[in-house]
Structure formats: C-alpha cells, structure tokens
Amino acid sequence: MDVQNTASFSSIATLSVIQMRNVSASYDSKSFVLKNVSMNVERGTNYAIVGASGSGKSTLLKLMNGMMIPSDGVVLYNYQKPDLKNKQYKKSISKIGYIPQTLGLVKNSSVLDNVMIGGLPRLNSINSFFKNFPKEEIQHAHDILKLVGLHEKSNRKVHMLSGGEKRRVAIARALMQNPDILLADEIVSELDAVTAREIMTVIRDAQKKFNLTAIMIHHDMNLALEYANRVAVIKDGDKVLELGVEGEKIIDFQTGDMTKKEIWEMYNEPKK
Amino acid sequence: MNPKNNLLIGAIIAVVVVMSYDVGVDPIAFAEGLPNLGIVLKEMTEFESEHWGTAFWAMLETIEMAFIGTILGVVISLPLSIFAARNISSKYVYAPLRALLAATRTFPSILWAILFVIVVGLGPFAGILAITLYTIGFISKLQYESIEAIDYDPVEATTAIGLSKLQLIRYVIIPESAPHLLSQILYMFDYNVRQTSILGIVGAGGIGFYIINYIKFFEYGKAAVFMLVVLITVLVIDWVSVKIRDKYIMKAQHGQQVKVKTN
Ligand SMILES: Nc1ncnc2c1ncn2[C@@H]1O[C@H](COP(=O)(O)OP(=O)(O)O)[C@@H](O)[C@H]1O
Ligand SMILES: [Mg+2]
Secondary structure, eight states: OOOOOOGGGOSSOOOEEEEEEEEEEOSSSSSOSEEEEEEEEETTOEEEEEEOTTSSHHHHHHHHTTSSOOSEEEEEETTBOOOTTOHHHHHHHTTEEEEOTTOOOOTTSBHHHHHHHTTGGGSOHHHHHTTOOOHHHHHHHHHHHHHTTOGGGTTSBGGGSOHHHHHHHHHHHHHHTOOSEEEEESTTTTSOHHHHHHHHHHHHHHHHHHTOEEEEEESOHHHHHHHOSEEEEEETTEEEEEEEEETTEEEETTTEEEEHHHHHHHHSOOOO | OOHHHHHHHHHHHHHHHHHHHHHTOOHHHHHHHHHHHHHHHHHHTSOOGGGHHHHHHHHHHHHHHHHHHHHHHHHHHHHHHHHHOTTTSOHHHHHHHHHHHHHHHHSOHHHHHHHHHHHHOSSHHHHHHHHHHHHHHHHHHHHHHHHHTSOHHHHHHHHHHTOOHHHHIIIIIHHHHTHHHHHHHHHHHHHHHHHHHHHGGGTSSSTHHHHHHHHHTTOHHHHHHHHHHHHHHHHHHHHHHHHHIIIIIHHHTTTOOOOOOOO
C-alpha cells in the first residue's frame, strides 16, 4: 500500500522544498531502516510524520538535512542534493532549521548564547569567536526570544530551565537560522498535554510570521491531525499512508475520505 | 567473606612480605631508630621565633612561584587540550601531542627543576618553569578528557546548523567542558604549592631551600618554623578552595548545591 507519487494530489504546481524518491537508508549497510520511501513536501506545508518508535522517523529527518546519505534513491532539498562537500549546498544547510529529539542545547550557556548559535553561519568566524556580534543580529535574537516568550530569561543558563522552556530555546535557535524550513523531531512528545499545545502554538505563530515550511515528527496521531495539513504514517521503514487534512475532512490517498475520528482510531496506538 | 577472597588477601600479604624482604624493609632498625625521632621532635619544639619573618617571606615567594606556574600552565594547556582531544583533532595531531604531554607527567617536577636550574641557573625562575611544565602535562590531560566526555548531542545539532570548527569550539566545546576547569585549577594550585615548597632542595627557589639547609645542619628548631609555615599555608589554601568550590562550582554544575553536614 505504498503511496509513491503524492505530488499528483495537488492540482496546482507548487514548489517543493523536500523531495524524496525511492529512498532507502541503512546504518550498517546490511539491514534497511527505511525502504523505498518517496515523499514530496511543498512550500508552506505543515507536514507531520507519525509512527511507532523505531519505525525510522528520525532517520527520515536526518536524510532531509544531509546528516545522513541515502543508500539508495534521491533526496532533494530545494532541488539540491545534500552534499556537505559542495560549497553551494553547505551554505544552504544553515537555512534548514533542525531541532533534534534531544534538542542539542548547550546546557552551560545562557539562553541568548544558545539562540545566537543559530546565526553563527552567517557571521565572520573571527568576530564571532570574540562574541563580537553586529547590533542587528543581537536585536534579531531578542525579537525571536520575545516571539517564543522567553525574553525575560535570556540570561538564564539553559540547564536551569523547564522542559517547555528548553523547547522554546531550541525553537528560537532554529528561527535564528532564518530558515525556510523547520525540521522538528518529537519536540512535544515528552511534554504534558497543556505544555505540548503551548509549544505547538509557538511553532504555529512562528510559521505564519516567517512563512515556514514545517516538517514535524509526532508520536501522537491526534496532535498531528490537529496541527498539520499533511500527515505521513511510517511503519517499519515504510510510508504506509499519507493523508491530507482540511478542517474536519481527511483525504486518504487510497481509501478516499474519512473522518478524523476514524483515522485516529485506526492509527493512534493504544498507550502502553 | 568467601574462601576465594581469603585466598586473595593471603596472596597479597605474601607478595608484600616477599617484596619487603627484597628491598630491605627492616622493622628492627625502625624500632631502634625511634628514639632519634624523639630527639628531632623535641628539638623541633624549640622554635627559634626570630625566623618567623624569614619563613613568611620565603612562603610568599613559594606561593608566587606556584601561582605564576599554575596560571602559565593553564593558559598553555587550554589550546593544547583542544588539539589533544580525539573527538576534535586529527590523529596526526593528537597522537604525538598526547605522547609529549604524557612525557611531561612521567617525571616529578623536582626532576624538571634540576633540568631548568641547569638551563636558567639557580633561583625561582627555574622552579616556575618546572611547575609550568608539570601543570601543562596535568591540566591538558584533565581538560582533553573532559572535552572527550562532553555531551555529543549539541555537537551534532550545531554541526547540522553549519558552524565552523572554530565556532564549534567556542560555543559548544568550551562552555560544555569549562565547568570542571575552575575545580581543576584549584586542585592544581593546591598541589603546586606543596611541590614548590620542596623545589628549593635543588636550588630552584622557594621555602624548601631553607628547610633542607637547616635539616642538613641539624638546626631542627629553625627547620620546624619553616615547616609549620608550609603546613599552615597548605591548610589555609585547602580551606579556601573548598569554600570556592562549594560556592561556584557545584552551583555551576546543574544547579545543585552541596549539603554540608553541620553536626
Ligand atoms: N545511529 C544508529 N546506528 C544504528 N542503528 C540506528 C541508529 N539510529 C537509529 N538506528 C536504528 O534505526 C531504526 C530507526 O530508528 P529511528 O529513525 O531513530 O526511529 P524513530 O525515530 O522512528 O524512533 C531503529 O531500529 C534504530 O535502532
Ligand atoms: Mg526518533
């Protein structure tokens, strides 16, 4: 039940930010973590990837930002193959806002210093070594901190923040990259329902403000249906389903229309 | 206690006995010599208090030497430790550098002091060089080990953002490995004060010069004054570094504070 060509879903030709064609990936060149996956993410989409743990979701994101090279198939970011040896491409990775599952914050640094990291690739290496930042970059960081609601804590060390606040820092660092795409790996999975929704709202506001394409991995199908307009379901390294969401209506590319509730019942794993 | 453990303990005791015999450990000589210690101790209590002033200035010189040596050593260690860290540098850089650093740690600083006395002549400067070299060997090792032990997640995340190597070192490696540095510097300074106290034995400056000479000429009362000054200084430094550690380091590391037993 593979859905190979989802681009045809949209009748209007729009620009793709991420394209994957028949991609397979492996960590040990013996067993495949992803098998023959194709995916097309158009500009402005709010794309969600859902699946059980170990199904290959994180691997999918690492292929998108070039941290991993597919063993087979093609990955394109803005119609370019991720290749860190290519200078042109290397410049463009700084525009892929990436928030890993572990967040990857520098715990002993302040909130502001962590956010500034997002802007470093566009700054001169020597000046940035002495923390000699242009005024407008510092202002930009403060504006972003205001947007994510952490402005009062900009001098706080990251290890002193709550789980929700740490996620706001990671979002701010990604926004500081001036990204055209935001990749977030299970950013709300470990949060309680209220905080998770707060964080999702922060991302939704940022997305509107900066015209971002977002690709977010979720553990919770309900959350994906609530915030995304496209949902891909990954199972054992295979994309088994891709849905379009428009309000209460859900378009399944194979079975036709279903309601959110039916989909939710089909794919929401019972809590273990 | 199971039989296996008993066997092991028995074996260790046997090895110690055999080795002691080999190197000439002689309990009888120790027992016969004990009265001599009594004489020394008795003479030591006959303080010659007009020497307090000299002892104080000699100790100050010792502390100055240790301080300069520690600071110089740490400053040189910081870039070296980055080049010596296996997770940052290339094999062709870290392997020879680590061998060199290991070599500086192989010999106690007093041997380096002898070498530097030959190079720059008698006096505190030779001692400072010896302490600096020893500090480089030690702090570099402690630092490259803490660099190698840092959390890999921020390194991976910031590499994906596209930081240059210099930026990675400045914004991730240094902040993540630095919290241990203050503690290491305190420890090293403490250790260096003790070491510098004996460097005078080979003519490399500091209070040890007086101690060794008074002992040589059986002037135990005078030696005792100088030794007491060393003891008090080391205790004070130890106490101060515990205070600094509690106040700054524990807080810096993940926001906890040490609970000190007060009863
Ligand atoms: N660095 C790695 N080395 C080897 N195997 C890995 C590595 N990362 C993930 N895997 C394996 O790949 C599979 C998919 O992992 P992942 O993409 O992290 O799944 P998910 O994010 O959906 O939980 C799992 O079976 C996991 O054990
Ligand atoms: Mg994952």
